[in-house]
Amino acid sequence: MIQITIFQDSEHKASGIELNGHAGYGEEGYDIVCAAVSALALNTVNSIEQFTDDVFTGEAAEDGGFLSFHLDGSISAGSRLLMDSLILGLTNIRDEYGAEYINIRFKEV
Secondary structure (H helix, E strand, O other): OEEEEEEEOOOOOEEEEEEEOOOOOOOOOOOHHHHHHHHHHHHHHHHHHHHOOOEEEEEEOOOOOEEEEEEEOOOOHHHHHHHHHHHHHHHHHHHHHOOOOEEEEEEEO
16 A cells, blocks of 8 residues: 655645555556656655746655655645645546555644
């Protein structure tokens, strides 16, 4: 199961995300749930880096089973939109394939 923690402020504005684990959907190497989650998360990080001036920290495991990303300081409207889009995509994947593959929780920071 992929454990996802979305870090947000008291106004429910996301400032970071951590993903840990593998979905276990189908055969290893052909896990479309893991692939979809990874593509969304990495594209979000790359888009924030490419299209905004926002500062962030991040790390990822070489095996793909872990990603941590946190925006630092003030967060632009562009990064907020990208984070909201990521959350929408992850929620849609969970709803489509099932909560037994993806667990999403929100944590106020």
